Amino acid sequence: MTESQAYVAFNLTDKVGFATVSELADSAGSVTAAWDAYPKKVSRAGGAIEWEREFDLAAKFGVTILTPADAGYPARLKNAPGRPLALYVKGDVAALSTPSVAIVGTRRATSYGLDMANRLSFGLAKAGWAVVSGLAVGIDAESHMGALDAAGVTVGIIGSGLDRFYPEENRELAREMVNHGGAVVSEFPFGRPPDRETFPIRNHVVAALAQGVVAVEAPIRSGTLITASIAADLGRTVMAVPARVDNRQSAGCLQLIRDGAILVRNVDDVLEAMSELIPASSPRPAGVESPKAPAADPEVPPYSVEESLVMLHVDDDGVSVDELVRKTRLPAERVNAVVMGLRIKGFVRFLPGNRVAALKPGRRR
Numbered sequence: 224m225t226e227s228q229a230y231v232a233f234n235l236t237d238k239v240g241f242a243t244v245s246e247l248a249d250s251a252g253s254v255t256a257a258w259d260a261y262p263k264k265v266s267r268a269g270g271a272i273e274w275e276r277e278f279d280l281a282a283k284f285g286v287t288i289l290t291p292a293d294a295g296y297p298a299r300l301k302n303a304p305g306r307p308l309a310l311y312v313k314g315d316v317a318a319l320s321t322p323s324v325a326i327v328g329t330r331r332a333t334s335y336g337l338d339m340a341n342r343l344s345f346g347l348a349k350a351g352w353a354v355v356s357g358l359a360v361g362i363d364a365e366s367h368m369g370a371l372d373a374a375g376v377t378v379g380i381i382g383s384g385l386d387r388f389y390p391e392e393n394r395e396l397a398r399e400m401v402n403h404g405g406a407v408v409s410e411f412p413f414g415r416p417p418d419r420e421t422f423p424i425r426n427h428v429v430a431a432l433a434q435g436v437v438a439v440e441a442p443i444r445s446g447t448l449i450t451a452s453i454a455a456d457l458g459r460t461v462m463a464v465p466a467r468v469d470n471r472q473s474a475g476c477l478q479l480i481r482d483g484a485i486l487v488r489n490v491d492d493v494l495e496a497m498s499e500l501i502p503a504s505s506p507r508p509a510g511v512e513s514p515k516a517p518a519a520d521p522e523v524p525p526y527s528v529e530e531s532l533v534m535l536h537v538d539d540d541g542v543s544v545d546e547l548v549r550k551t552r553l554p555a556e557r558v559n560a561v562v563m564g565l566r567i568k569g570f571v572r573f574l575p576g577n578r579v580a581a582l583k584p585g586r587r588r
Contacts, residue, residue, distance in 0.1 A: 230290035314406030325433035328362025336440030348491025349374020435460035458556025541580035
């Protein structure tokens with residue numbers, strides 16, 4: 224059994240998450256050894272664990288299974304607490320590591336909300352960002368469609384196994400996303416139906432996979448506010464679109480703005496909020512020029528103040544993120560965000576053991 228197979232086996236086990244697996248692996252010496260020693264090899268349905276069947280079904284359906292042991296597992300998830308033990312990916316695995324913004328909102332959207340979701344996702348896709356959402360009806364679906372209209376990349380996270388796709392009315396949309404370079408993703412094994420437990424878990428992946436989250440339209444009690452709260456806890460940029468103060472469908476967005484979320488009127492507001500993380504070297508859609516900047520000394524990287532503070536302590540051999548937190552005296556979540564931005568821009572690389580090393584200019588992509 225490989226480490227990846229052991230992660231998939233644990234993912235099939237009832238009520239076992241990454242924290243538990245990490246603790247068991249530390250004690251046993253590896254994830255594989257932890258699985259060998261694990262006494263409760265029982266699935267959520269009460270049967271035996273058939274991890275080999277998951278890989279057989281993945282091959283049948285053209286799905287890639289990623290675990291923290293695999294190179295393609297997204298770094299943003301790997302560096303987040305509560306990371307999934309496995310990701311089932313239909314489509315381009317690389318889409319999950321593309322710089323991205325999540326656009327989320329209510330299923331019962333107004334025409335205003337749908338229009339804003341489409342406009343924002345279209346503009347972000349044109350600017351080179353991937354759009355992440357939950358593939359639900361309403362704001363989510365409109366966000367995916369806006370990105371497709373711009374010939375951009377969009378990633379949908381669903382709250383069921385990929386073979387139990389939900390909602391059915393968005394199946395064709397999901398197919399279009401996959402066919403145009405995006406992906407549909409689940410952390411749930413094959414056969415898992417959607418239920419009250421799966422959607423909050425799905426929201427965590429949406430928030431962790433993106434670098435920023437835009438709430439377009441949402442009532443006070445909604446999954447959108449859960450996603451925004453998770454994003455804030457992870458140090459992601461949280462944004463919200465305003466609307467009439469008497470519109471119940473936007474009451475949650477107004478609360479987010481009151482609590483400190485960045486107010487978004489148009490895509491330029493989102494791009495400004497995300498400006499420190501804009502991937503300067505990433506390919507842009509045909510016909511879209513990269514922002515022009517004043518001429519600068521090529522030997523002096525265009526660091527922000529926080530990036531400069533971090534880079535003072537990064538060398539070719541690498542330094543741990545914990546050490547960067549101690550030396551810079553920045554919050555851990557902020558250091559993680561800054562380091563991810565530097566990686567996207569091509570100034571640093573990640574080494575085993577959660578270490579960060581400088582990337583020599585000649586090796587930058």
